[in-house]
Amino acid sequence: PMMSSHDTLNSIPEAAKNYIPLPISTVTLRYIKVGEKTYPDGTKKQQVFLISIPNERIESYHRIFSQAGLELQDIEIEQESISRALTGFNSEPTLIIDIGGRSTAISVAEKGVLEYAAQTDFSSGSLTQALANALNISERRADQLKRQTLIIGKGGDHELSTIMIPIIDVIINEAQRVKTGFEKGYNRSIKKVLLAGSGANMPGFESYLAQQMQLAVSTGNALKSVSYPPELEPIAPLLGSTLAVAIGLALKSYGKL
Numbered sequence: 001p002m003m004s005s006h007d008t009l010n011s012i013p014e015a016a017k018n019y020i021p022l023p024i025s026t027v028t029l030r031y032i033k034v035g036e037k038t039y040p041d042g043t044k045k046q047q048v049f050l051i052s053i054p055n056e057r058i059e060s061y062h063r064i065f066s067q068a069g070l071e072l073q074d075i076e077i078e079q080e081s082i083s084r085a086l087t088g089f090n091s092e093p094t095l096i097i098d099i100g101g102r103s104t105a106i107s108v109a110e111k112g113v114l115e116y117a118a119q120t121d122f123s124s125g126s127l128t129q130a131l132a133n134a135l136n137i138s139e140r141r142a143d144q145l146k147r148q149t150l151i152i153g154k155g156g157d158h159e160l161s162t163i164m165i166p167i168i169d170v171i172i173n174e175a176q177r178v179k180t181g182f183e184k185g186y187n188r189s190i191k192k193v194l195l196a197g198s199g200a201n202m203p204g205f206e207s208y209l210a211q212q213m214q215l216a217v218s219t220g221n222a223l224k225s226v227s228y229p230p231e232l233e234p235i236a237p238l239l240g241s242t243l244a245v246a247i248g249l250a251l252k253s254y255g256k257l
Contacts, residue, residue, distance in 0.1 A: 002046055008033070012050070020052045027052045034115040035186060047186070049115055051077060074253055079117045081248030083109030085222035086194050088251075093182065094192045096220065097175055097209075098244070099199025101125045106175050108182045108190065116182045120174045124199035126167050134163045151204035168205070172212050179213075194220035200241040222247040 003011070012031050013024050020027060035047040058075060065072040078098070087094045087109040098105040103123050108116035124146075131142035149160040151168065179190050193215050195206065200219050210217040221240030223232075226247060232239065 002036070002044055005033075008046070008048070012048075016050060016052065019050060022052075022054065026056075027054055028058060032113060032115075034113065037187075049117075051080075053077065074249065076249065076252070078245045079105050079107045079109075080114045081245045081252070082196055082220075082222075083107055083114040083248070084112040084251050085225055085244045085248030086196065086220040088112035088225055090192070092192070093186070093188050093190045094194055095175060095179055095182075095190050095215070096194050096196060097171070097200075099124050099171065099195070099197040101198055104171050104174070104197070104199070106178045108178065115186070116178065118174065118178045118181075120171060122167050122170045122174075124197065124202075127164050127199070127202075130163050130167055131160065146202065149203065151202060151208040168208070169212075172209060176213065191215060193217040196220045196222075196241045196244045198242055201238060220244055225251060 008031070012029055016029055017024055020029075030051040030053075032049040032051070033046055034049045036044060037047055038044045053075075061075060062072055079096075082096060082098055082105075086096060088111065090110060093108050093110045093115070096105075096107045096109060098107070101124050102121075104120050106118045106120070107114055127146050128139055128143045131137070131145055132139045135142065135145075137145075145160060146164070149157050149164070151164065152161055175193070183189055193209065193213060195209070195217065196219070199205070206217050206219060219237065219241050221237065222244040223236055223240040228236070
């Protein structure tokens, strides 16, 4: 219900019991107010994005940093950081597909604020493993082939692309599900997709995704939000997508967005 920030904060733990599959005492809760919704009977409610992190996970990070002789200043989920880095200047909802080595995080963000999120275990690593198994080669060689092969390949690339396409389609289907869920829940349309992570730079992935989702697709560049030495320019496109999470967290620490 609509209420003050103080009352909302106090009511979150009780409401969270309906969504968090762990005892509330064992997690740290945060929330982001992301909108308001008016129902047919005229009732207005605030829309809240709930974040839950197990306390043991936070404590483990504190131990790691302490043992390394470092002070842990801040901690947040990756999707918050990447949203801040890639959509700080976007004034409309943007779908972010962050293809990592072990999982793919799919988010919706606007003006640097995370509003909707999901995740799938299919990832860049899944593609590497599929190629390695199908061709009976090492994972290192499979990773090299993945980075060189067009998603929709011809000639010698065709066999490789047929191995990767089923996994890529699973990721795209999950992205479509997130898009549909957001648009139904928020009554706002998504017209743009940003790619990030180690899998964002696969040859032909942008165009294939744009064709499948019928949306404008580009690779996110978090370096647009910061200054960097000109000698990094040749590898800026790669760094801008793979370092998006780190840059986003740094921007929070420096009070940006």
